[in-house]
Amino acid sequence: MTTTLDESVSALRTAVEARLAGTPADDPKMQGYRLPGDGILNASPENYAEWTPPAFASADHSRASGVTAKFGTGAVRSDTFEEFRYDLVSPIGLREVARACAEGAQKYGDWNWEKGMPVHDLLNHAIAHIYGFLSGDRSEPHLGHAAWNLLAAIHSQELWPQLNEGTLRDKDCQPPAPGR
Numbered sequence: 273m274t275t276t277l278d279e280s281v282s283a284l285r286t287a288v289e290a291r292l293a294g295t296p297a298d299d300p301k302m303q304g305y306r307l308p309g310d311g312i313l314n315a316s317p318e319n320y321a322e323w324t325p326p327a328f329a330s331a332d333h334s335r336a337s338g339v340t341a342k343f344g345t346g347a348v349r350s351d352t353f354e355e356f357r358y359d360l361v362s363p364i365g366l367r368e369v370a371r372a373c374a375e376g377a378q379k380y381g382d383w384n385w386e387k388g389m390p391v392h393d394l395l396n397h398a399i400a401h402i403y404g405f406l407s408g409d410r411s412e413p414h415l416g417h418a419a420w421n422l423l424a425a426i427h428s429q430e431l432w433p434q435l436n437e438g439t440l441r442d443k444d445c446q447p448p449a450p451g452r
Contacts, residue, residue: 368416369423376420385424390435394425 342348376385398421405414428435438448 365416365419368413369420371413372416372420388432388435389424389428390432390439391425391428392436392439394421394428397421398425 340348340350377383398418401414401418401421404412405418441447
């Protein structure tokens, strides 16, 4: 029997939701789930925290600080996730960004992009890939390439401000001065 990615994700989501809802370990949903090619996700109680996640403190999804999770193994950990939610990043979207990275590394070499690329060039490529996708072109994974370029633009803006001086519009949407 072939299991599709959607079926696998749905079954895994059901098992995790059941566990978080406090479903007993002897419930069939909790007897483990075989992930295609990835081994077994054991859903037994000793592998999960002995706590109920606290409710979100506000609409901005920040949790109260100082809450501690205690795991069945005896390990404890702060439940504060601060301002980053890596667990909410799409693994499918991330896979496509990684595919774009692999293609770029094969074509230009590992870490080539970290020599520095200005934001305006990265955005130009991202927009071109978005329009390629919108026009119906499926000859390459345009969305993954667009996402890679947007992530690289964020990287460039933060780490290489000197590459971007005089190349981007200012806060009043004025174009950069000529000669740059």
